[in-house]
Amino acid sequence: MGSTTGPGTARTRDGRAGRPTLAVVGATGAVGGVILDLLSTRRNVYGEIRLVSSPGSAGRRLSVRGEPAEVVALAPEVFDGAAIAMFVVPDEVSAAWAPVAAARGAVVADDSNAFRMAPDVPLVVPEVNPDRVRDRPRGIVASPGCTTLAMIVALGALHRRYGLRELVVSSYQAASGAGQDGIDTLYAQMEKVGGDRALGNRAGDVRGAVGELGPFPAPLAMNVVPWAGSPAEGGWSSEELKIRDEVRKVLGAPDLRVSATCVRVPVVKAHSLSVHAVFRERVEQREAQAILAGSPGVVLCDNPELHEFPTPADVVGTDPTWAGRVRRSLDDPRALDLFLCGDNLRKGAALNTVQVAELIAAELTP
Amino acid sequence: MGSTTGPGTARTRDGRAGRPTLAVVGATGAVGGVILDLLSTRRNVYGEIRLVSSPGSAGRRLSVRGEPAEVVALAPEVFDGAAIAMFVVPDEVSAAWAPVAAARGAVVADDSNAFRMAPDVPLVVPEVNPDRVRDRPRGIVASPGCTTLAMIVALGALHRRYGLRELVVSSYQAASGAGQDGIDTLYAQMEKVGGDRALGNRAGDVRGAVGELGPFPAPLAMNVVPWAGSPAEGGWSSEELKIRDEVRKVLGAPDLRVSATCVRVPVVKAHSLSVHAVFRERVEQREAQAILAGSPGVVLCDNPELHEFPTPADVVGTDPTWAGRVRRSLDDPRALDLFLCGDNLRKGAALNTVQVAELIAAELTP
Structure with missing residues (x-):
């Protein structure tokens, strides 16, 4: 030009x-x-x-x-x-x-x-x-989407080395994934329940106390909600199928096995994911940690003995994908379990x- | 006598x-x-x-x-x-x-x-x-333990029919799993953060506001904490290994593959679990739902279109294991994904x- x-x-x-x-x-x-x-x-x-x-x-x-x-x-x-x-x-x-x-x-x-x-x-x-x-x-x-983006940079790095074959993902998704209405609803519910010690002991007492549900199908304060998106085939939610479709497309792996369960948690911003990843190659914990630590866009935070692992409250507002709890499966030398956090409004x-x-x-x- | x-x-x-x-x-x-x-x-x-x-x-x-x-x-x-x-x-x-x-x-x-x-x-x-x-x-x-008990009745019923081969579990564990100190800490933190709209937007702002961490290694209010128990081999926590040991022993399946990730959530009572279960036999969604619905100690609550799925706030104080989100994997006809909730002080x-x-x-x- x-x-x-x-x-x-x-x-x-x-x-x-x-x-x-x-x-x-x-x-x-x-x-x-x-x-x-x-x-x-x-x-x-x-x-x-x-x-x-x-x-x-x-x-x-x-x-x-x-x-x-x-x-x-x-x-x-x-x-x-x-x-x-x-x-x-x-x-x-x-x-x-x-x-x-x-x-x-x-x-x-x-x-x-x-x-x-x-x-x-x-x-x-x-x-x-x-x-x-x-x-x-x-x-x-x-x-x-923001849930895929909370894990794909870390998974991409591991995929390059080990060849991803299967993913089992459970999410801990923030209210902000449901937009400003989600944020406002969570704050309003948190204000209503406060530190009320009468709540959380009987079925439905939180439901009776939180007021408006906003965009969520159940109370979010003092609760977790195993649903995000709209109903799709076979009992799956649209969000769960999106993760499967998007990860496959970004990694160029159309046959990748993916089972995702999307769960909303009472966190304002930053999504977390518990990931079980099965690879074609045998994995090593230390090497996997080094791969993550050396990948642009990923920060390794993985020393549980010193209470070092990512949590949404500690990574919100930051750009990278935070990776921790990296473990090789005790029963499958080709499987890794890890916990990832990322700000769903920034990288997400x-x-x-x-x-x-x-x-x-x-x-x-x- | x-x-x-x-x-x-x-x-x-x-x-x-x-x-x-x-x-x-x-x-x-x-x-x-x-x-x-x-x-x-x-x-x-x-x-x-x-x-x-x-x-x-x-x-x-x-x-x-x-x-x-x-x-x-x-x-x-x-x-x-x-x-x-x-x-x-x-x-x-x-x-x-x-x-x-x-x-x-x-x-x-x-x-x-x-x-x-x-x-x-x-x-x-x-x-x-x-x-x-x-x-x-x-x-x-x-x-x-209470985490195993949140799922074992439902899994036992499915195991009898299909033969369990592998489990991938991510937990959403209540504060009460850490005892009365856990309950008191969560209420105190909830009282401190209330509905404060200034919190949850910058890394560490919740950490600065919640006060005492109590038995938890990170803030629990407005957060999730991917750690429960004490450090064990290979980066695993004692709670994660307990789940593996206990499920194997109760089911009499010493070779069962189990990968568990234990995560604490800001819920007072009732543990929830996202479970990916792989069986020896091919599974069918409707049949699996019927097995769960017909099992003593299990209540099936599985109609997402009507917002019917178990949440901890809706099952706390009750005796059964609540099962929902039952889905057959789209990529493996022998795998089921489901979401389970149970009161960790009652059945747990x-x-x-x-x-x-x-x-x-x-x-x-x-």
Whole structure:
């Protein structure tokens, strides 16, 4: 693209010649807020950055890279001249508008579920399958869901060494996976139950005390709820099947055996996962720990004798996947058990989308 | 033993001739309280009931079967004439005193971990292996731990039909598994965090707010803690290895593959388990559901479309194992995934001990 301005580039007053213009669709949402934070703190690879929202939030003034920016309403013209468009919006908005952005010449980095399983849309996790970002016939690159993203970087590293054959996953998912309504509901329920010592002893007493259930099918405060998503075939939930589909696609392992059970826990942010992974090769505990410790995007936190293991309260707000409790099965030398935590709004949503957009930017920038 | 009084029998004022005398050691503790409740509500099979505690609690007046009873201090003589002794006390107390009771002629139903893996002590779950109660060369019968008891009745029923080969278990364990200190700590932490919307967003903010950690190695309110027990070989925790040992012994399946991950959740009472069970035979979802629904001690609660699945808040205080989320693996026709909940102080401790004692009583009563 050289140094002249043109489609997908911008020349701004601080001399960002040749750098791609970025549109952030959904800038005023919860994930959008994290995106602006990341854009302001990571290496600056963009020219102009346009903040886009639904008409209802347009006109708001936000800040990105230390500069004020006014939010504009979503319309086809916002993509004119944009080389990259990040979408952090509900599925139906992405489904409707990502093709519009692509038709106007922007490469879309989409965080939603709208295109993840489309065969002509790559599903990209930069630490795992960065090369797939180049093969995007529709001009759209998708990111996996937050539960898959809480484990896929760690699993990808182990898969490269040992060859993953089977996964059994049980989740400990935060309320924020159900959006702002989930967060608000958990806080409201926590306020109602407080430290009330009369609760938690008789069936239903918590249910009678928490008030509104919000987006959850049962009380979340002082409880765990073995359900997320909508009903699917065979008693599975949509969230459980998504994990299976997404892990297979990102790892390029269509025959991988996956059984996931999704359970919501009374944690505000950061998903945790208990993972039983069976490999083709024999595994060694120390080597597996070293692989995880040496993998970009993963932090090993694994010394139980010193009370070192990841917990959601200790990793929330951070970028990496935290790995601990790494154990080789006592009954199968090819199986590892481990416990993983990751912030579902950062790597689980905003960060992966930002990383995908950076891969695209690197490709577009001379 | 006929109808005359003698060792292990008693004739009381309400005519319980021939029925065995029972000693309840640990009557003033948390599990002891549930024992007294169960003794007062289940079929009355005992003659005299003696309530026994440490010297510090002796002299307290409690109620059992609607009658007042004074607690006596633990001493060898309390077992004289007792046919059965329930022990619901810490491991070291059982280790020291159960042999004393047995030497005085009482058959011991022990709730502790002291004898569970002893080869000459049967480990009994009445719904699963009742016949093993008769083979007790030391006069001691042990009960499994509360986490094993949250699943073993359901697993035993499925094992009889399909032949269990492998188990992958992730737990969602209540604070009460760590005793009264665990319960008190969780309530105190819940009171401190309340519904504070400033918490849960930055690493460590919950840790800074909850106050004392009590028996837990990390904050439990607004968090999950992937650790229970003490460090064992290979990064495993003692609780995780106990589950493996106990399930194998109760099912009589010494080669069963078991990988367990124990995680504490901010729930006061009732343990939950996400179970992936691989069998020798092909399984069918509907048939597995029918087996569970038809098994004594198990309640099937499995209709996610109507928001019917077990949660700890909805089953606490009840006796059965609650089973839901029954699904056949999409990738292995011999594997089932399911979610189980059970009150860790009832079936998980008091109830199983009471049931074991009832088996012994039935054998001793003419």
